[in-house]
Amino acid sequence: MDLTTPETTPDTAPATPSGTGPDRAAPLKLAVILSSNREGRFGPVIADWFLSRAAEREDFTVELIDLADADLPTVLSYNPGPAVRAELAKVSPKLADADAFVVLTPEYNHSFPAALKNLIDWHFTQWQAKPVGFVSYGGISGGLRAVEQLRQVFAEMHAVTVRDTVSFHHAGAHFDAEGRHKDPAACDAAAKTMLDQLAWWGHALRIAKSSHPYAG
Numbered sequence: 515m516d517l518t519t520p521e522t523t524p525d526t527a528p529a530t531p532s533g534t535g536p537d538r539a540a541p542l543k544l545a546v547i548l549s550s551n552r553e554g555r556f557g558p559v560i561a562d563w564f565l566s567r568a569a570e571r572e573d574f575t576v577e578l579i580d581l582a583d584a585d586l587p588t589v590l591s592y593n594p595g596p597a598v599r600a601e602l603a604k605v606s607p608k609l610a611d612a613d614a615f616v617v618l619t620p621e622y623n624h625s626f627p628a629a630l631k632n633l634i635d636w637h638f639t640q641w642q643a644k645p646v647g648f649v650s651y652g653g654i655s656g657g658l659r660a661v662e663q664l665r666q667v668f669a670e671m672h673a674v675t676v677r678d679t680v681s682f683h684h685a686g687a688h689f690d691a692e693g694r695h696k697d698p699a700a701c702d703a704a705a706k707t708m709l710d711q712l713a714w715w716g717h718a719l720r721i722a723k724s725s726h727p728y729a730g
């Protein structure tokens with residue numbers, strides 16, 4: 515559900531064709547959230563790198579949610595008009611459909627972008643009982659303070675944040691003019707660790723939800 519739609523069905527994983535439970539081998543649907551919508555943003559460079567890493571995995575199918583493509587108002591409503599519903603339609607079904615999330619976040623003034631908080635606040639059950647991983651970037655902080663704040667927010671959403679993250683300090687200096695990382699071994703390894711943890715939690719929660727719908 516989002517802020518405007520009461521939930522009527524439990525959040526359960528699809529059954530196998532035989533009806534015996536979730537298909538443990540089915541790839542997890544991973545929604546990658548690009549949370550900077552700033553003019554002149556660096557975020558797409560980070561997104562391109564991460565999407566290239568995620569595309570190599572057979573245990574995920576990947577969809578990008580770019581917050582620059584959705585214009586959600588900061589005025590929350592339980593009864594939004596058609597224009598706001600049209601914006602929600604760009605993001606809410608993708609969030610609901612996802613088995614797992616990776617949030618790409620810069621750090622703004624020791625926190626994360628307002629557009630990301632707004633996306634989180636417009637939704638609720640879409641986050642529940644799902645794992646969340648982080649790729650952060652910024653200046654000297656590498657976005658780590660933004661990530662620590664996001665862990666608190668996602669706990670309130672009944673989401674599970676995975677321990678290991680990918681962090682780019684002084685991000686711009688590490689990529690060339692074509693957006694390629696100059697020395698990707700460490701960040702590629704960090705992405706693998708984070709995605710491995712995300713896959714474990716994603717599969718574990720899928721199986722758990724198939725037998726015990728999350729009660730909230």
Ligand SMILES: Cc1cc2nc3c(=O)[nH]c(=O)nc-3n(C[C@H](O)[C@H](O)[C@H](O)COP(=O)(O)O)c2cc1C
Pocket residue numbers: 550551552554555556557558620621622623624625651652653654655656657685
């Ligand atoms: C308003 C604003 C505040 C920022 N605050 C921080 C900060 O607190 N710590 C930090 O390490 N970098 C900070 N930065 C640097 C950004 O994290 C860095 O420029 C990053 O690339 C921004 O992501 P974006 O270009 O995708 O929006 C700030 C940048 C902006 C625009």
